[in-house]
Amino acid sequence: VRSTGVVAAMDSPDQVGTFVLALANGCLNAGVPPRKMTPPMSKANQPAKLQPFSYADKVVFIGAVAGVIPPVGSTGVEMVANEMEGELAMAGIKEGAKWTPVDFRNPCISIDFGTTLDGRITSDVARDDPNPFAKTIGNFCGLAGAIPDAIIKGTGLVDPKTGTALDVFGDRSVISDFNLKGQSDTVRSYVKRCHEFIDIRIVPPERRRFGRVPVYADIAKESGVALVGCDAGENGSALDQLHDIGAEIYKNHSMSLLNEVIDRVCAEMALRLIDVTREEGMVLPNSSIGFTGRAAISGRKPEYILEGITERNLFENPNDHLVFVDDGLARGAALMGRCMNSLGKxxxxxGGVRGGPCIMARRIKAGK
Structure with missing residues (x-):
């Protein structure tokens, strides 16, 4: 599962196939039988304990995970190297949202703020559409947690190569508003300075990398898929400037202020991504927005993201459209296993659309 993110560091998206092949060979060498690496061909091929819960005899697994069809470029290649990571994160957020009152189904915007950025935007589906699956109409790519990590590395408190903001601040913010009394202007000016180096936009078609992640932006454009990218400079070229800002804050101010700046910078990144999505007409009145990953769910970031979404008047009741889920990737992998075995509920x-019924009946009908 974690390997879906590693591919973000490769040279081009088509190298991912070679990587997957190497993983498969590694599994074979470790003694994992091939039947455990592919979806079962029929219900009879499934483990006996799963069969009572499976609908594999009624529906066909066509590659849709959590009711969404992955995007296919006009050349059949992935448009962004960590496409699979975005797919799993979306599925994981959908699963995690089941523990909340939010009906997080299509159309949705799922954003994974790990070290690299990934996620996807899905389309709405008419309730009477014979094809019940949503399409992937947008992908996120680029840098996410690497940006606050660059700021924190400027302090010298973490390993210069592998250090992260979590190493210093942990999952929860310990600062109170009292600690920052009278310093909001200072925080604001630092956040503004950081964001001067952060580039968030639709990835231009000529780019082969954005935020260090290999992309085929031209194919995405031809296929009608919006690639929303986040970068620092060009392919991380401005991370050193963010490093210097971190050093300056650490030298002249408190750790509380640094923590607040990082939370605000990350929240503003998330909101700028939503703004670009909105400009592309992909935030609908019935859309749901979900975040996972340390750079969106730790500290006070969720609070600030909710504030920003409320200010933008995207929804009548933002609390009913917004979720924050821990470890979306692992949850998504578990859900993908369920989808491959047709273990629906x-x-x-x-699957299906927000407020709508289960799509099983339409899937059975479409498969006949």
Missing amino acids: MKNPI
Whole structure:
């Protein structure tokens, strides 16, 4: 599962196939039988303990995970190297949202703020559409947690190569508003300075990398898929400037202020991504927005993101459209296993549209 993110550091998206092949060979060498690496061909091929819960005899697994079809470029290649990571994060956020009152189904915007940015935007589906699956109409790519990490590395408190903001601040913010009394202007000016180096926009078609992640932006454009990227300079060229800002804050101010700056910078990144998505007409009145990954769910970032979404008047009741989920990637991998084995729950569906019924009946009908 974690390997889906590693591919973000490769030279081009088509290298991912070679990487997957190497993983498969490694599994074979470790004694994992091939049947455990592919979806079962029929219900009879599934483990006996799963069969009572499986609908594999009624529906066909066509590659849709959590009710969404992955994007296919006009040349059949992935448009962004960590496409699979975005798919799993989306599925994981959908699964995590089941523990909340939010009906997080299509259309949705799922954003994973790990070290690298990934995620996807899915389309709405008419309730009477014979094809019940949503399409992937947008992908996120680029840098995410690497940006606050660059700021914290400027302090010298963490390893210069592998250090992260979490190493210093942990999952939860310990600062109170009292600690920062009278310093909001200082925080604001530092956040503004950081964001001068952060580039968030639709990835231009000529780019082969954005935020260090290999992309085929031209194919995405031809295929009608919006690639929303986040970068620092060009391919991380401005990370050193962010490093210097971190050093300056650490030298002249308190750790509380540094923590606040990082939370505000990350929240503003998330909101700028939503702004670009909105400009592309992809935030609908019935959209749901979900975040996972340390650079979006730790500290006070969720609070600030909710504030920003409320200010933008995207929804009548933002609390009903916004979720924050821990470890979306691992949750998504588990959900993908369920999808591959057709282990759906008709009374508590993950596929389908927000407020709509389970799509099982339409899937059975379409498969006949």
